[in-house]
Amino acid sequence: MESIGVLMMCPMNSYLENELQKRFNLLRYWTSPEKSVFLETHRNSIRAVVGNAFVGADAQLINDLPKLEIVSSFSVGLDKIDLGICKDKGIRVTNTPDVLTEDVADLAIGLILALLRRLCECDRYVRSGKWKQGDFKLTTKFSGKSVGIIGLGRIGTAIAKRAEAFSCPINYYSRTVKPDVAYKYYPTVVDLAKNSDILVVACPLSDETRHIVNRQVMDALGPKSVLINIGRGPHVDEQELVKALTEGRLGGAALDVFEKEPHVPEELFGLENVVLLPHVGSGTVETRNAMADLVVGNLEAHFSGKSLLTPVV
Numbered sequence: 001m002e003s004i005g006v007l008m009m010c011p012m013n014s015y016l017e018n019e020l021q022k023r024f025n026l027l028r029y030w031t032s033p034e035k036s037v038f039l040e041t042h043r044n045s046i047r048a049v050v051g052n053a054f055v056g057a058d059a060q061l062i063n064d065l066p067k068l069e070i071v072s073s074f075s076v077g078l079d080k081i082d083l084g085i086c087k088d089k090g091i092r093v094t095n096t097p098d099v100l101t102e103d104v105a106d107l108a109i110g111l112i113l114a115l116l117r118r119l120c121e122c123d124r125y126v127r128s129g130k131w132k133q134g135d136f137k138l139t140t141k142f143s144g145k146s147v148g149i150i151g152l153g154r155i156g157t158a159i160a161k162r163a164e165a166f167s168c169p170i171n172y173y174s175r176t177v178k179p180d181v182a183y184k185y186y187p188t189v190v191d192l193a194k195n196s197d198i199l200v201v202a203c204p205l206s207d208e209t210r211h212i213v214n215r216q217v218m219d220a221l222g223p224k225s226v227l228i229n230i231g232r233g234p235h236v237d238e239q240e241l242v243k244a245l246t247e248g249r250l251g252g253a254a255l256d257v258f259e260k261e262p263h264v265p266e267e268l269f270g271l272e273n274v275v276l277l278p279h280v281g282s283g284t285v286e287t288r289n290a291m292a293d294l295v296v297g298n299l300e301a302h303f304s305g306k307s308l309l310t311p312v313v
Helices: 014-023 035-042 059-064 083-089 101-116 119-127 154-164 189-194 215-221 238-246 285-303
Strands: 005-008 025-028 046-051 070-073 092-094 147-150 170-173 198-201 226-229 252-255 274-276
Touching (some): 005 014, 014 025, 014 285, 046 285, 059 083, 070 285, 083 092, 092 285, 101 154, 101 198, 101 226, 147 154, 154 170, 170 189, 215 238, 238 252
Parallel strands (some): 005 025, 005 046, 046 070, 147 170, 198 226, 226 252, 252 274
16 A cells, blocks of 8 residues: 555644554645645545545545545544535545544533633632632532533533533533433524523534524523533634623633634633633544544555445545
8 A cells, every 4th residue: 555645634643644654655735835736746646635623625625636535534523524525526535433522522521610610710820829818719610500512412422421420400402302312402502502501512513503602692691601612613603702701791611622723812811711722622642543543444444445434425
């Protein structure tokens, strides 16, 4: 397989890069200052593209690569891949589901605790020496709070199970009712928000779910409830989020993802009721290596004529 051209779109993971280098003719897209010249030079040798949550395979790239057979995403999300064109052209698509579920769910709970108990603020309080001047202010309890989850898929379900351990009532919204769960279903996100102390976004990004958390949803949550986003940045209307937080119409927000990463609205930086993370939901050594193994395994399976491990298209 050493002669098979694999186009890696951006730096992702050193372990993945090394494993691809061992098996394929790895082409590093980000290292070329002249992208169009680079693609023209290698267009007939590139048979696979490896992307992630930030850079995938859009229509232009796919059309520029006539020999492309498979797009393997180092991510569970697929919004950076033009699935329609892939289907039309018979290009296979894979992602990395399941292996990152536990880490993302763990982080969601961590964000809830960090936001409600003001853990980041507490840390700064100690480091600044303010503790010597008096105790930290009282915060908000997590146990027993109602948790609403947008999207009860693998990750949403894992978050629900963890929140249950905190004696939290679980409610959810999804495209369809889940007949095998006992959680309360709400037919709209607004209804879910009205009945949640904590609203967690955990659904895939699509045209339908873009800005699924808008001003109406934020107002339904209100000044005593909080928003957690571990899905995708565009799930939340960031301009409206900034307004809701600065105007006191929303109690707080903890975000691992943003609309235009790595750019984050600077208005959020000075707010004490906000926790901001740099999209690290699956960012552990163990999970990133497992994701890399899936990417490589899918490519090896495809070029060996075997069944894909995690096929999407």
